[in-house]
Amino acid sequence: MMYKTIYLRRGKDESLRRFHPWVFSGAIERADEELEEGDIVQVFDSSSHFVALGHYQIGSIAVRILSFEERDIDESFWRERLQTALDVRRSIGVAGRQDNNTYRLVHGEGDNLPGLVIDMYGGTAVMQAHSVGMHLCRMQLAEALKAVVGESLTAIYYKSETTLPYKASLGQENGFIYGESQNDVAQENGLSFHIDWLRGQKTGFFVDQRDNRSLLEHYSMGRNVLNMFCYTGGFSVYALRGGARLVHSVDSSAKAVELVNANVELNFPGDERHKAFAEDAFKYLDQMETGSYDLIILDPPAFAKHKDALKNALRGYTKLNAKAFEKIRPGGILFTFSCSQAVNKDQFRLAVFTSAAMARRSVRILHQLHQPADHPINIYHPEGEYLKGLVLYVE
Numbered sequence: 458m459m460y461k462t463i464y465l466r467r468g469k470d471e472s473l474r475r476f477h478p479w480v481f482s483g484a485i486e487r488a489d490e491e492l493e494e495g496d497i498v499q500v501f502d503s504s505s506h507f508v509a510l511g512h513y514q515i516g517s518i519a520v521r522i523l524s525f526e527e528r529d530i531d532e533s534f535w536r537e538r539l540q541t542a543l544d545v546r547r548s549i550g551v552a553g554r555q556d557n558n559t560y561r562l563v564h565g566e567g568d569n570l571p572g573l574v575i576d577m578y579g580g581t582a583v584m585q586a587h588s589v590g591m592h593l594c595r596m597q598l599a600e601a602l603k604a605v606v607g608e609s610l611t612a613i614y615y616k617s618e619t620t621l622p623y624k625a626s627l628g629q630e631n632g633f634i635y636g637e638s639q640n641d642v643a644q645e646n647g648l649s650f651h652i653d654w655l656r657g658q659k660t661g662f663f664v665d666q667r668d669n670r671s672l673l674e675h676y677s678m679g680r681n682v683l684n685m686f687c688y689t690g691g692f693s694v695y696a697l698r699g700g701a702r703l704v705h706s707v708d709s710s711a712k713a714v715e716l717v718n719a720n721v722e723l724n725f726p727g728d729e730r731h732k733a734f735a736e737d738a739f740k741y742l743d744q745m746e747t748g749s750y751d752l753i754i755l756d757p758p759a760f761a762k763h764k765d766a767l768k769n770a771l772r773g774y775t776k777l778n779a780k781a782f783e784k785i786r787p788g789g790i791l792f793t794f795s796c797s798q799a800v801n802k803d804q805f806r807l808a809v810f811t812s813a814a815m816a817r818r819s820v821r822i823l824h825q826l827h828q829p830a831d832h833p834i835n836i837y838h839p840e841g842e843y844l845k846g847l848v849l850y851v852e
């Protein structure tokens with residue numbers, strides 16, 4: 458197949474030689490033809506040697522690399538990539554299990570498929586494109602996915618309404634591009650969850666907290682748990698299984714409160730240890746009595762979506778954590794997270810350190826948490842690291 462070609466400025470192929478999967482717009486000298494967003498382009502260095510192939514997009518990241526080898530990007534290419542992704546999930550033990558059919562099959566750059574996310578919920582795959590290029594390839598991807606996953610795949614829900622570049626104005630609507638799901642319940646580590654892929658945030662569930670929820674379960678016995686920013690209540694349900702004395706789930710969205718109640722009901726019908734509240738986090742933390750909880754989870758939405766929001770985000774994390782440190786019972790345990798990609802590990806840790814000092818508590822770091830193995834980080838693309846967490850013992 459012949460692809461349009463872009464030529465890089467002298468020396469601008471360096472990061473690609475180190476397999477970094479992005480070409481920034483400033484690195485491009487010229488193109489041999491007029492480019493359209495979503496085109497597959499071949500990238501040549503300034504001496505006209507092939508370097509890589511990728512999806513062209515309009516913006517500061519101009520090309521997202523699909524391959525460093527000269528080859529056709531066709532269904533068999535997608536099939537290979539998806540097969541490798543599935544093999545990885547099998548080898549880390551999240552796929553092909555009875556008690557767990559919720560996992561991320563494709564994590565963008567982490568799986569050498571920039572701009573694509575696929576989450577599996579039992580027989581339903583939820584596919585999300587973050588680039589016009591992936592959007593244009595969606596039907597080929599769907600065919601490849603069917604071939605790789607096989608009969609157990611009953612439906613593919615395409616959910617890119619909010620993740621595609623707004624300016625591309627593709628008028629894309631969410632919907633099934635293959636089959637239809639009869640069942641909205643999926644298993645995570647033996648627990649059941651309703652997955653609202655139609656209306657829920659992201660692909661319907663926060664798959665990336667699986668391991669951290671498991672760890673929380675082991676700290677829950679006999680404790681009073683506050684799950685702040687609970688959304689569908691993943692942490693709450695694990696805490697109940699772990700033997701918590703009581704679990705309070707809080708989220709500012711009334712819809713989230715409905716979801717968490719439904720998920721608790723699904724696993725522990727009639728369990729009176731659980732209560733959910735629709736309330737703002739800061740307000741709830743201000744108003745709650747000191748010492749009410751000895752296990753607190755803070756898993757807020759990304760405070761910094763972009764680098765320019767960094768300062769405010771750090772202030773937000775500091776303020777939030779300080780409130781928890783003030784109120785947590787002595788001997789309490791705090792699980793605190795940041796999913797902002799723009800905030801790195803050290804910055805997050807510094808924000809939490811500042812909060813601890815403000816509250817004058819003696820604090821030990823017990824665990825440093827991150828995203829699970831089905832959200833792998835491409836070693837050449839450190840930007841792929843986004844989720845970080847700390848488990849703290851508060852004296």
Ligand code: SAH
Pocket residue numbers: 662663666686687688689690691692707708709710713736737738739756757758
């Ligand atoms: N911990 C969840 C994911 C959290 S997503 C899980 O494991 O699935 C972040 C949640 O924070 C969203 O549900 C959103 O409704 C909620 N939220 C956002 N701002 C909030 C605020 N100021 N107070 C309380 N909840 C808030």
